[in-house]
Amino acid sequence: MTGANHIDYDRASNIGRRLIKTGENKNFGLLVISSINLGLRISDLLPLSFDQLKCDKFEIIEKKTGKKRQLKVNDHIRDALTFYEDDLTYKMGGSAFTSQKGSTFSPQQVNRLLKKYLKGNFSSHSLRKSFGRRVWENDNQSERALIYLSQIYNHASAQVTRTYLGIQQEELDDIYMRL
Template identity: 70%
Template sequence: MTGSIYIDYNKALHKGLKLIKSKENPNFGLLIICGINLGLRIDDLLQLTFDQLKQDSFTIEEGKTKKKRTLKVNDAIKNALKHFEDDITYQLGGSPFTSQKGSVYSVQHINRLMKKYFKGKVSSHSLRKSFGRRVWLNDNQSERALVYLSQLLNHSSTHTTRTYLGIQQEELDNIYMNL
């Protein structure tokens, strides 16, 4: 586990869309949006192609675990992709996560960009954590969400998932107080 923090989902989505629409760094903007909506490790995220993202769902084999995982392309990703339709790389189905030089981003470069665009102790892993936090919050911070996330993120237990997501004891206490 890394020491990186999660980023608020809405803040990350807004930043990603801003980078795309302003053309300041559209490929990195798309990486942010895919990262917070797919929950992949950065090495798996960088392997994706426009052809995969154009589909409603696709299956990958995760690099770290070698497990197959089917991913759904949600509306946030589909809306971001609309801004790339005139891009030749989009039309040919190539890698969406490339630098201005045309090579696929390195993890180090992504980490530098994360620090540039977000405050705090962020890294490429913050996108995956943001996905997890969003799922947990959308399901009313439920134990069920932690069970699903534990499976989805390939954690050994929900305790690991709680720690990973940065869920604090006070938040856990609040669940009981709000019953």
């Protein structure tokens, strides 16, 4: 597999929660939690507002495809948001993913912070892959999950999704280990 690796979902979730709870980097922690639970490209994640994340469901127009996508906010994101209830930006529904300087994170900042907190070959795309791996693992590594993910990711086929998530290479590697 080339490119960024996926991050173990639980590891990413734990780091995100720690950054929020300790206040070390709350907004980046929320970005991690939101990303692994929404599966968005970084270009679609960064513009999200607190108003959108406070809703049960919201719609976006994907920047890359121009397609409309409906997203559901799950309990992991809602739990993370409880740490923001006294935050003025939260109350006013402002941008959710701002740096300590007040500007929205750039993809480059996100990549630097991922390398800082997770130490490895990770990028913002790793978070999107973590979402996919979690969906696939939670559905017993089923072909059905790959079909759903290919729809979510707008991939041409489940095979493209399998390759994207690095599943095919792992299965090929296992062939050698079973000898």
